[in-house]
Amino acid sequence: MADIQIFEGALDKGLEGVVACSTAVSSIQDATLSYRGFTIEDLAANSTFEETVFLLWNNRLPKAPELESFKKQLAAEYTLAPAFIQVLKTIPTKNVHPMAWLRTAVSLMAHWDGEANDNSNEANLRKGIKLVAKMGTLVAAFEAIRNGKEPVAPKSDKSIAWNFMYMLKGGVEPKADHVKIFDTCLILHADHELNCSAFATRVTTSSLSDLYSAIVSAIGALKGPLHGGANEQVMIMLKRIGTIEKAQAFVKDALSAKEKVMGIGHRVYKNGDPRAALLRKISDKLTADKGEHHWYQMSTLIDDTMYKEKGLMPNVDFYSATVYYSMDIPIDIYTPIFAVSRISGWVAHAMEQYANNRIYRPRGKWTGKTGQKWSPAASRQ
Numbered sequence: 001m002a003d004i005q006i007f008e009g010a011l012d013k014g015l016e017g018v019v020a021c022s023t024a025v026s027s028i029q030d031a032t033l034s035y036r037g038f039t040i041e042d043l044a045a046n047s048t049f050e051e052t053v054f055l056l057w058n059n060r061l062p063k064a065p066e067l068e069s070f071k072k073q074l075a076a077e078y079t080l081a082p083a084f085i086q087v088l089k090t091i092p093t094k095n096v097h098p099m100a101w102l103r104t105a106v107s108l109m110a111h112w113d114g115e116a117n118d119n120s121n122e123a124n125l126r127k128g129i130k131l132v133a134k135m136g137t138l139v140a141a142f143e144a145i146r147n148g149k150e151p152v153a154p155k156s157d158k159s160i161a162w163n164f165m166y167m168l169k170g171g172v173e174p175k176a177d178h179v180k181i182f183d184t185c186l187i188l189h190a191d192h193e194l195n196c197s198a199f200a201t202r203v204t205t206s207s208l209s210d211l212y213s214a215i216v217s218a219i220g221a222l223k224g225p226l227h228g229g230a231n232e233q234v235m236i237m238l239k240r241i242g243t244i245e246k247a248q249a250f251v252k253d254a255l256s257a258k259e260k261v262m263g264i265g266h267r268v269y270k271n272g273d274p275r276a277a278l279l280r281k282i283s284d285k286l287t288a289d290k291g292e293h294h295w296y297q298m299s300t301l302i303d304d305t306m307y308k309e310k311g312l313m314p315n316v317d318f319y320s321a322t323v324y325y326s327m328d329i330p331i332d333i334y335t336p337i338f339a340v341s342r343i344s345g346w347v348a349h350a351m352e353q354y355a356n357n358r359i360y361r362p363r364g365k366w367t368g369k370t371g372q373k374w375s376p377a378a379s380r381q
Ligand code: COA
Pocket: 014, 225, 226, 227, 228, 230, 255, 259, 260, 261, 262, 263, 264, 265, 266, 267, 268, 310, 312, 315, 316, 317
């Protein structure tokens, strides 16, 4: 049988511009981010995270009773089983990044789910509900456990955003405006076409492995500083710069040293990430309210300087950093927050992949040696 045709010239490091699958989950066409045809501006202004999850999974907005029922299904799954919490307490937290801990915790979650290996649509929807409902509970449990405290139990009559802030702060009721802003952040991070972690989800799904395995792959991909890990790096960078006066020089030095300025640049958006525009406004207001407007001012100076020097603009991770910082969220929890939201998109991508599957199996262009001959170890030079 003849070898399958390889498209010469198609080699593109990082698969830039390569269309790897069809999708109807979210689109970034014409620099507009939309979920199932609804722009994120519309959803951020009017929707809730729970409603957005329903939209991503069902390709339509829920009717009022459907939304109520969906929220109840989620709330029924917020809690972690006591036996699971006991095991979570045994995972080391010292010198462990929260994303690494979360990756392990989600992998362990599968062992408490009798349907873990069932790839039917119905079972995957039930698993999706568990994953969305528990992701925030897990991240908050990590924060409690690493501080030697007991994880706070979620409240079933409250939203995912409310509960996350409540549990993370050790059972202190969050401010209503913070809950609203956090819910908006969850909406803005929910999905983003074929980003690195969505692709990782789909690659693992395409072998017909189970949903938990796909999500563990996705968490691993999101953790990296070129993807979701950038939001944490932005705040570390701002703190390292320290004062507004030093910001411009920092950017210029980074560029001449060919170092990346975190939270800036994007593979697809060359004229600005629409999420960054929304988060910039929130950052402006929140930092001012907190009496720490200098973080926003420093950010805008870096943003302007990067544009002038390199023509690059901020991505979603740039202004979300100061938004979370203003709400007193620990810096290394920023990327786990991304996972608390993006789990909704990952599940939608997995479901879409299962429904129209072909295993991902690209080719590599061979650049290694050929015709090597084995010789005994004693005679090797
Ligand atoms: N700081 C400095 N220079 C940057 C940059 C950044 N944040 N992002 C891109 N560039 C430069 C590259 O060095 C390259 O310059 P050159 O042409 O002079 O060599 C050029 O812009 C193209 O960048 P490239 O790395 O090829 O883009 P990409 O499409 O492969 O990568 C990102 C996209 C997002 C990974 C990249 O912009 C980046 O690393 N940003 C910082 C990390 C980040 O914020 N990630 C979150 C993404 S949502």
